[in-house]
Amino acid sequence: MVTDLERNAALHAVRSAATLCSAAQGRLVAGETLTKGDDSPVTVADFAAQAVVVEALTDRLGSIELVGEEDPADLASDDQASLRDGVTALVSTQLGHDVAAGQVLDWIGVGGSDGRSDRYWTLDPIDGTKGFLRGDQYAIALALIEDGEVVLGVLGCPNLPNPDGSTGAVFVASGGEAVAYPAGATDPVRVGVAEPATLAEARFCESVESGHSSHDDAAEIASRLGIVAEPYRIDSQCKYAAVARGDASIYLRLPTRPGYREKIWDHAAGKFVVEQAGGVVTDVDGASLDFRHGRRLEENRGIVATDGRFHDRVIEVVRDVLA
Ligand SMILES: Nc1ncnc2c1ncn2[C@@H]1O[C@H](COP(=O)(O)O)[C@@H](OP(=O)(O)O)[C@H]1O
Numbered sequence: 001m002v003t004d005l006e007r008n009a010a011l012h013a014v015r016s017a018a019t020l021c022s023a024a025q026g027r028l029v030a031g032e033t034l035t036k037g038d039d040s041p042v043t044v045a046d047f048a049a050q051a052v053v054v055e056a057l058t059d060r061l062g063s064i065e066l067v068g069e070e071d072p073a074d075l076a077s078d079d080q081a082s083l084r085d086g087v088t089a090l091v092s093t094q095l096g097h098d099v100a101a102g103q104v105l106d107w108i109g110v111g112g113s114d115g116r117s118d119r120y121w122t123l124d125p126i127d128g129t130k131g132f133l134r135g136d137q138y139a140i141a142l143a144l145i146e147d148g149e150v151v152l153g154v155l156g157c158p159n160l161p162n163p164d165g166s167t168g169a170v171f172v173a174s175g176g177e178a179v180a181y182p183a184g185a186t187d188p189v190r191v192g193v194a195e196p197a198t199l200a201e202a203r204f205c206e207s208v209e210s211g212h213s214s215h216d217d218a219a220e221i222a223s224r225l226g227i228v229a230e231p232y233r234i235d236s237q238c239k240y241a242a243v244a245r246g247d248a249s250i251y252l253r254l255p256t257r258p259g260y261r262e263k264i265w266d267h268a269a270g271k272f273v274v275e276q277a278g279g280v281v282t283d284v285d286g287a288s289l290d291f292r293h294g295r296r297l298e299e300n301r302g303i304v305a306t307d308g309r310f311h312d313r314v315i316e317v318v319r320d321v322l323a
Pocket residue numbers: 040069124126127128129130131206207208209211212213234235236237256257260263266
């Protein structure tokens with residue numbers, strides 16, 4: 001069960017983080033990016049967005065349990081002082097008043113939950129950091145998980161092109177429906193998956209980064225399915241938004257190495273947007289995503305999201321190609 005208070009708080013939180021990220025993208029300077037222990041990039045905006053989401057949620061909901069991607073420990077050392085200052089400045093600007101660095105680190109640290117309780121939030125403050133740094137697509141992804149099931153997903157996609165020519169939308173999935181708030185619109189529009197008549201008419205999307213999803217395997221799968229359209233390569237959970245509103249029919253995320261486990265914040269919000277829009281999301285073996293194992297999807301491998309109609313056929317071919 002999700003309350004209106006929770007839904008509104010989540011929508012407000014994601015919008016606030018999206019405003020912060022939009023302002024920061026393209027203005028990052030040397031020293032505002034860090035390479036984390038797993039060799040992935042993180043920027044001042046990733047940390048600041050996590051802080052403002054926590055501020056927005058806790059201000060409206062009181063204390064929360066949150067599995068957030070970013071860890072304040074990455075900002076703790078003495079040589080990270082300028083990075084900390086950059087994060088604090090972004091948060092202060094977004095909130096409209098000066099905030100102490102210690103407060104900002106405390107907000108970020110709220111995301112340290114292990115994700116093993118009955119009810120928790122999960123946040124990717126910037127999903128697609130590599131896309132963000134390239135000036136391309138990224139998403140702010142926030143979800144609420146209850147008894148291992150996603151019950152609310154909010155996906156902010158500040159750079160996503162809309163059919164009406166505007167740019168940017170926030171997607172909200174809850175209570176049996178998915179809606180989008182395109183930039184500038186106050187009223188939400190209902191979102192639903194595409195239903196191409198044949199697989200040959202379908203389009204699939206995948207990561208821009210071939211290190212995140214195997215482009216070669218995807219090309220082989222598409223060819224066996226008779227898909228002729230070029231892949232729609234787009235960073236972040238914007239891929240889920242694309243399937244949810246019918247820009248594409250299939251999202252393939254194919255393991256690039258054995259042993260990699262997907263992070264829950266990379267999928268919880270997006271997969272629920274697709275499901276509430278009428279689609280189906282599983283791993284590459286056709287199994288449901290299992291959010292009961294902490295910070296990673298320990299029991300799943302890769303992702304296949306579709307409009308639903310061809311899901312079984314797609315899984316069959318995915319399994320053949322990956323075997
Ligand atoms: N080897 C790998 N396989 C799959 N996903 C990976 C990966 N290495 C990193 N990632 C994840 O890929 C996400 C971006 O996905 P995409 O390629 O769809 O834009 C990253 O999220 P962040 O950008 O939040 O760190 C990161 O968590």
